[in-house]
Amino acid sequence: MRIALELARAAAQAGEVPVGALIVKDGAIVGQGRNTPVAQGDPTAHAEVLALRDAAARLGNYRLDDCTLYVTLEPCTMCSGAMLHARLGRVVYGAAEPRTGAAGSVLDVFALPQINHHTQVTRGVLAGECAAVMSDFFRTRRAEQRAAQPHPLKDTALRHADSTFGGFAQPQWRSDLPALAGLRLAVVDEGPHDAPLTWLCLHGSPSWGQLFQPMLPGWLQAGRRVVVPDLPGFGRSDQPKKEKAHSAAWHVQVLRELVLALDLRSIVLVGHDDGARLGLAVAQAEPARFCGAWLMNAWPAGPAPDACVQWFAQAARKPSWPVGRAMHEVGDIGEVGAEGGAQPQAWNLPFSQPGHRAALQAWPRVQAEMPPLPMALLAQWSRQQRLWVQGGEHDALMPAPAWRQAWLQALPQLPPAQLRLSPCGHWVPLCAAGMVADAVEYFRP
Numbered sequence: 001m002r003i004a005l006e007l008a009r010a011a012a013q014a015g016e017v018p019v020g021a022l023i024v025k026d027g028a029i030v031g032q033g034r035n036t037p038v039a040q041g042d043p044t045a046h047a048e049v050l051a052l053r054d055a056a057a058r059l060g061n062y063r064l065d066d067c068t069l070y071v072t073l074e075p076c077t078m079c080s081g082a083m084l085h086a087r088l089g090r091v092v093y094g095a096a097e098p099r100t101g102a103a104g105s106v107l108d109v110f111a112l113p114q115i116n117h118h119t120q121v122t123r124g125v126l127a128g129e130c131a132a133v134m135s136d137f138f139r140t141r142r143a144e145q146r147a148a149q150p151h152p153l154k155d156t157a158l159r160h161a162d163s164t165f166g167g168f169a170q171p172q173w174r175s176d177l178p179a180l181a182g183l184r185l186a187v188v189d190e191g192p193h194d195a196p197l198t199w200l201c202l203h204g205s206p207s208w209g210q211l212f213q214p215m216l217p218g219w220l221q222a223g224r225r226v227v228v229p230d231l232p233g234f235g236r237s238d239q240p241k242k243e244k245a246h247s248a249a250w251h252v253q254v255l256r257e258l259v260l261a262l263d264l265r266s267i268v269l270v271g272h273d274d275g276a277r278l279g280l281a282v283a284q285a286e287p288a289r290f291c292g293a294w295l296m297n298a299w300p301a302g303p304a305p306d307a308c309v310q311w312f313a314q315a316a317r318k319p320s321w322p323v324g325r326a327m328h329e330v331g332d333i334g335e336v337g338a339e340g341g342a343q344p345q346a347w348n349l350p351f352s353q354p355g356h357r358a359a360l361q362a363w364p365r366v367q368a369e370m371p372p373l374p375m376a377l378l379a380q381w382s383r384q385q386r387l388w389v390q391g392g393e394h395d396a397l398m399p400a401p402a403w404r405q406a407w408l409q410a411l412p413q414l415p416p417a418q419l420r421l422s423p424c425g426h427w428v429p430l431c432a433a434g435m436v437a438d439a440v441e442y443f444r445p
Contacts, residue, residue: 001070001094001126005133007034007047008072012137014039021047021071023055023064030067031055047071048079052086063087072130074101074123080109083119090120094130151175151184156245157238158356159184164349165236168210169228177257179250186236189262190216191225196445197291198225198264201429202255204273205363206315206323208235210346211272211429218436229258231275233359235350243362248369252281259286268386268443269293272429274363277370284374292386292443293378296428299398300373300410308397312367315360323360324348330396331425375410382414388442389414390432392424 007020011034023031033050037043048071056062065087074097075083083091091110093103102109103121110121151173153159171186188209199219201212209228219226230237231251240246255278259267267290271279276298283290299308311330315321324347351357381387391403400421407419424431 001072001092001130003029003032004047004070004072004094005126005129007032008130008133011035011047012133018133018137019047019071019073021051021069023051023067023069025055025059025064025067030058044078046076046079048075049082052082052088056086065089068092070125072126072133073097074103074105076100077102077107077109084109084115084117087117088119090122092122092125094124094126095134096123096127152182153184153238154182156242157183157240158353159238160236160350160353160356162236167346168213169216171209171230171236174258174261177254177261179253179257180232183232183238183240185232185238185254185258186230187258187262188216188226188228191220192223193225195223195225196266197443198227198267199270200259200264200267200279201226201228201270202272202275202279203231203234204275204278205234205312205366206327206351206360207272207347207427208350210235211427212270214430214433215270215436218433219440222437222440224440225264227258227262227264229255231278231359233362239350239356240358241355243358243365246359246362246366248278248281248366248371251278251366252285252371255279256282256285259289265289266291266445270296270429271298272296273298273426274367274370277373280373280377281371284371284377287377291445292381292384292388294388294390294439294443296390296432297392297395297398297403297426298389299403300407301375302406302409304367305398305402307399309364311397312364316362316364319357321357321360322348323351327427331392331427331430373410378411379413382411382418385418386443387414387418388420388439389418390420390422390428392426392428393421394424395426397426 004020004022008018012018016035016038019035021033022029031051031054033047033054035047036045055064066089068090069088070092072094074093080102096105098105100106110119169188169190171188174185174187175182203211208230212228216226232254233239233246259282269279269283276295327347378387389407391400393400407414422428422431
């Protein structure tokens with residue numbers, strides 16, 4: 001059996017399922033074989049069949065009634081039938097095969113009374129060593145498969161083909177964050193990692209990292225690092241099938257783990273809408289890593305305007321809610337040059353297939369779970385001239401007068417230079433490319 005084990009190991013090295021067999025007559029080896037179905041393209045090229053062929057050729061007789069076959073794994077039905085046809089005297093196997101074994105595990109071909117020849121069976125010889133060869137092989141193969149596909153799609157999630165999205169910076173893929181539990185997260189990470197500042201850009205619902213594309217060239221030209229993740233359930237990131245997967249605490253934890261995994265420091269948070277709220281929760285948990293914030297179309301405290309609440313309720317309630325058109329209605333995103341944005345198709349893409357809307361359905365609940373803004377931290381950044389709060393003059397979800405009043409109530413000491421309005425709607429980042437140079441200067445280390 002130890003010689004059969006060596007044949008099995010040779011099969012494993014060749015990429016075949018590690019099974020080895022040999023045939024003995026009168027104390028001498030008269031035939032041997034190892035699995036080669038892959039190499040030969042032959043489904044019958046099992047170790048036992050090859051050993052039988054070898055022995056029959058050497059002995060000049062297909063009948064092997066005086067022979068014993070040793071094999072590392074319980075034979076299958078095909079091999080068992082071949083042994084019976086050869087009138088094999090005895091078969092000795094090592095490890096049992098609970099899925100296909102035909103010598104007692106699944107069925108016992110050798111014990112059928114209807115067959116006119118009965119081969120003697122000896123089970124479990126060096127079973128532990130034989131089983132270890134099999135388990136080591138499949139463990140190694142699974143590891144190789146994971147290495148070849150480092151981000152396998154979970155059964156509980158959906159994923160668009162990478163070719164679905166174009167025209168945006170190529171993301172890095174992360175699935176190693178504990179909170180992701182194997183989900184794939186799309187993260188754009190560009191610029192020098194030792195830059196004096198890192199701009200961490202966080203979108204809200206229903207947008208994705210595309211929202212910040214007009215701003216990237218200005219930051220990169222200034223020598224800054226820019227990190228733009230797509231939140232789980234949005235953009236190019238994996239989308240959990242069930243809305244219960246989403247919670248405010250989970251999204252905050254994912255972002256916090258990303259900040260730590262990338263070792264981001266001297267971070268200026270660029271948060272849009274709920275992305276601002278999520279990012280500020282991370283900043284409150286990791287204050288030493290953040291040095292300021294540029295908040296866009298973010299509601300500071302208290303109940304959000306009815307228009308905003310109803311808008312997100314529609315997104316959750318209507319299964320065919322037109323994402324691109326709805327975004328256009330509150331922010332003029334339809335044409336390049338209007339707010340510098342992409343065509344509505346870019347915003348439809350993440351939700352264009354059935355079942356990809358769990359995040360939209362969950363978002364009103366996620367919003368209700370959001371922690372309050374860290375006003376003490378914002379007040380500190382304001383004093384340090386590290387805070388810039390910006391809204392849209394034509395924001396249909398957060399009307400400018402109400403938005404301005406809400407911020408002044410939340411931060412009465414906020415100076416006018418830090419509370420700004422832009423001539424656009426709810427999607428300030430799409431028209432903010434021309435403001436990047438001012439922001440670089442304002443947040444200069």
